[in-house]
Amino acid sequence: FTLSTFILNSVDQSQLTIGVQYVDLSMGTLTRLARKATTGDISLLDISAITIGNPLHLMVADWDANKDPYTADTITVFVASNVEQSAPEPLIMLENDLDSGVFTGFLNTSEGSQAKQDQVLQVSLPLSCAETAALQVTYQDKIKVDGNQGTISKSIPYTFDSRVSISSFLALENDTLTVTLRDMKQTSEPRLNVSVKALHNASGTVFSETILELAATSSCSTTYTGSISLCVDCSSDVQRLNVGKAHLRKIVASFTDSLNSVKVCQEDCDTLGACALRCTNSDTVESPASYVSERGTLTTEPFMAKVDNFNITLQDVDADKIPSVRSLVLQLSYFHYGFYQSFCDTTAQLQESDSVLGIFNALVDIRSNLAGSTCKLSSRDRIQVSYNDYIPAAQVVDLVYLYCNAIITQRQTVNLNSMLGITVQDCDMDITANVDAIEVVVRSFDRQQTLMDSKTIILYETSSSSALQATFTGAILLSDVYNASSNNVLFASNETESITSSYVDLLTSSPPSNVSRVARTFICTGLSMNAANVVGGRTIVNEQFSSSGLLNIAITDLTARASQIFNPRVVQARLEGALGTDMELVYLQESDAAQGTFTGSIVLSAGVPFAHYDHVLGPAHPSDRLFLTTADECDGVHNLSLSCIQIGQIVAPSFAPVAPGSELTVVVVDA
Structure with missing residues (x-):
């Protein structure tokens, strides 16, 4: 059954329920109560x-x-x-x-x-x-x-609970900070005092303290503000707070009042790692800390390395104090030796290793860091590690240098009684210490490789050389007069074949170290040039040529034979005669390394109109002359002059048949 109205209204306030009963023969009495409205x-x-x-x-x-x-x-x-x-x-x-x-x-x-x-x-x-x-x-x-x-x-x-705050989470020395107090219980007070302290971050001990008076922002306000200036090694007073020069400093402001009861909770953990939240009521509220910012310090070890790995250590108190920062990303820029534009850039992630000191570390494996990259490192390259410190705003940089092999250079050839300049580049020599001068041993050898003279000279770092280049230069005089008293004069003669300079490289890109780097210079001995005209099966020599055939040119260079440097030679052929001038270039290639011989040829063709540099020398006349000019590796110019001749001809006056027994007239023309 149901009640037609479940909730009944009654004027009688004391009557709270109305009961309805029904007697069921099998179930007994059933009761239903109707509630009174409330x-x-x-x-x-x-x-x-x-x-x-x-x-x-x-x-x-x-x-x-x-x-x-x-x-x-x-x-x-x-x-x-x-x-x-x-x-x-x-x-x-x-x-x-x-x-x-x-x-x-x-x-x-x-x-x-x-x-x-x-x-x-x-x-x-x-x-x-x-x-x-x-x-x-x-x-x-x-x-x-x-x-x-x-x-x-x-x-x-x-x-609201009272709250104290400082305007900046990170502050610089000599900054001015604003302290704000929010309090709903002291609104009748126009001014309130707070305590401002500078603390050692690690120990929490007080370094300095002052009392700052805050003023209400308006009548009956719930907000109070005041300013305090940070100073270094000064006397703290009502407007200044001494933060000193020590590392790891933080600033807190606190407000204490009997009306200000705040629940303060802290998590306590035992040695087994079980933690519980402990809460107490306090009449003092304290602001979150504001940290005195300092520039991060970045170090790499070793600062010189093979192409392997190196460790990065960064200490930045500021980054450590941001709760969400537990790792930092640094940029790695790779530079080739002597260049200031990076050829490749990657990153390295540092993990926090000391939450108190704000220390981050990473071991960078160079090979894996560049895995799959088109960047290829080689010796003498350098790696720049960069970190952008936001407060104070600055980029902190450190460098890792890869061991480099020293390079010693000097001229390939030199004349007697001239100065031989020597240059050494050794990047790691200039980095490991402030080295301004190095020693180089210079020796002269004859054609049988017998030592003729040996001197030790000093090379000085050039004024334009940077720490990336480390360039040292010097010179020694090659004299055909023996001088035992001067280290700046080396004996050499016409029998001298080569001059060597040796420099001991203390650090190399791969073992072993203390390797001697050697450069070799050869004494100029000059060259000889000759030409032969092959025409009609005959060879014309003795500085003469005909108006046709093939002109073969040969050069013998003893310096090239000694140095084994066979660069192609170029001979300029200039034909001058009554009909004009023709210019051609003849390229000679090495043909006999043992003798230092170079050979080449050009076509002579009479009756062809002049066309410069068409690989054919044009018409010739008995009065024409051919001038051949070339230069050797010692910058010596060599000339060869050839005079034109005509090949003799037999000329018959007529091609008519001749009767037997008659006289035959023969004319020979040979200029």
Whole structure:
């Protein structure tokens, strides 16, 4: 059976229930109660006001909202704040016991300025004591005691914990910081004092302390502000705080008042790793620390390495104090020797190894760091490690140099009684120490490779040389007069074949070290050039040529034979005669290394019009001359002059038959 009206209205307030009984022959007596309508009541659990940041625990008692005595019913209330007014946060409350009509629930609160509808009530700090600091809770009661629907409201006061803050998380020496206090309990006071301390970060001990007076931002304000300047090794006073010059300094501001009771919680852990949250009430609030920034320090080890790996250590207190920073990314730039533009860039990630000192480390394996890259490192290259320190803003740089092999250079050929210049480049010599001069041993040898003379000379670093180049230069005189007293004069003669210079390289890109680097120079002995004209099966020599045939040119160079450097030779052929001038180039190639011989040829063709550089020398006349010119590796110019001749011819006056016994006239023409 059902009751036609489950909820009955009664004028008699003392009559709370109406019972209806029914006797079932098999089941017995059944009883059903009809509830009397009541008006819902909203209240806070255990407290009279809420501190924002804590959960808001609510209770609603509404007997007639108990729809089903055998099921826990639910109701919905709405909570509004000074931030979430137009769209309050809904809170679904659950009946705390069957058939009780009492509903409970909680809603988290947070300080904020934007409504989010995320089951967290956002509340902003009142700027003045004139603002109402209360939350509005509303409940739609479907049947009140008078039988009508209605909205039940409850105003719940709230407060904020006092809070002290410093304007900058990271500060520089000599900066001015703003200290702000937010307090809802001392709004009648125009000024309040806070303590500002400089602490050693590692130990937490006080380095210096001063009292700073804060002023209310307006009448009846909840916000107080004041400024204090940081100074180095000064006397702390009401406007200045001495932060000294020691590393790892932090600044905190604290406010103490008997009206200011704040719950302070700290996690304590035992040696087995079990942790518990310990909370106590304190009348002192302290600001988050502001750290005195210092430039990060970057080191690499070893600072000279083979193409293998190296370790990076970075200490940056500033980066360490940002809670989310537990690793840093540094840039690696790769440079070829003597260049200032990187040819490749990669990165290395450093992990924090010491949270107190702010130390980050990474072991960089160069090969894996460049795996799959088109970058190829070689000896004498360098790696620049860069870190961008934001406070103070600066780029911190350190370099890793790869061992390089020294290079010694001098001219390939030189004349007697001239100066021989010597240059040595040794990048690691200049890096390992401040070296301004090095020694080089210079020796002369004859054609049988017998030592003729030996001198040790000093090479000095050039003024334009940088630490990347480390260039040393010097010179020695090659004289055909023996001089034993001077180290700047080396004996050499016409019998000298080569001059060697030796430099001991202490550090090399691969074992072993202490390797002698040697450069060799050959004494110029000059060359000889000759030409032969092959025409009609005959060879014309003795500085003569005909107007046709093939002109073969040969050069013998003893210096090339000694040095084994056979660069192609170029001979310029210039024909000058009555019909004009023709110019050609003849390229000679090495033909006999043992003798230092170079050979080449050009076509002579009479009657061909002049065309310069067409590989054919044009018409010739008995008065024409041919000039051959070339230069050797010692910059010596060599000339050969040839005079033109005509090949003799037999000329018959007529091709008519000749009768036997008659006379035959023969004419021979040979200029």
